[in-house]
Amino acid sequence: MTNRYLVSRSRFIAAAPEAIFEVLATPALHSVIDGSGTVKGAQPRGPERLALGAKFGMEMNIKMDYKILNTVCEFEEGRRIAWRHFGGHVWRYLLNPVADTAGNPGTLVTEQWDAREVRARILLRLAGYPRRHPASIEQTLAKLDAYMTSEAVAGSGPAPDQLH
Secondary structure (H helix, E strand, C coil): CCCCCEEEEEEEECCCHHHHHHHHCCHHHHHHHCCCCCEEEECCCCCCCCCCCCEEEEEEECCCEEEEEEEEEEEECCCEEEEECCCCCEEEEEEEEEECCCCCEEEEEEEEEECCCCCCHHHHHHCCHHHHHHHHHHHHHHHHHHHHCCHHHHCCCCCHHHCC
């Protein structure tokens, strides 16, 4: 059974789960991998690396600039990280070590937008989020894949803020 308030997409990325987790646990890199075009950057004074219960702010733009405060609500080092904001929906990443069809090691990365527990889900549907999120999540996973295989991760390429 499917649920329109749980949007989930997965992608194999040829990188270790721990390396991918470092990107996801670093708010300053969220704008680099964001496929929706709405995440503009991390707010100053937030944590450099996320942990369970951490609060971090992001600079956003959907037709206008705004700020959003998130709280890390799920955290398993190297395997799972999720955060929610006042709206109640959760952005979650699940990292499972796997091998591709050729036997090369990597990670199956699953990104989820989970609004199943949100009381005012109808407002999210009217705003079109369940309809738009599949494409945005696929773009985010593609950008995460590109980032993980970029020169920046190897330490010899441009800084993350130069990858936009």
